[in-house]
Amino acid sequence: MPKLKTRKSAAKRFRTTGSGKFLRRQTHRAHLLEHKGTSRKRRLAGTVVVNERDAENVRLMLPYA
Numbered sequence: 001m002p003k004l005k006t007r008k009s010a011a012k013r014f015r016t017t018g019s020g021k022f023l024r025r026q027t028h029r030a031h032l033l034e035h036k037g038t039s040r041k042r043r044l045a046g047t048v049v050v051n052e053r054d055a056e057n058v059r060l061m062l063p064y065a
Contacts, residue, residue: 010061014050022050022058022065 015023026044033041050058059065 004063006064007061010058011065014058014062014065015047016062016065017049022055022062023047024050 017023025047029044
């Protein structure tokens with residue numbers, strides 16, 4: 001059986017937790033930050049768990065995560 005390839009773009013974007021869930025960065029934090037409020041930018045700075053509907057796709061992209 002051949003080895004499965006990891007999608008490298010997904011490997012750079014997602015991390016696994018100890019319980020097997022995936023973490024991702026928040027969106028809307030890359031540019032155009034001047035008009036966004038400080039509390040909004042602070043809230044967007046952290047990481048969140050990937051939604052369960054998307055987690056299966058992420059798992060297929062990262063077979064060894």
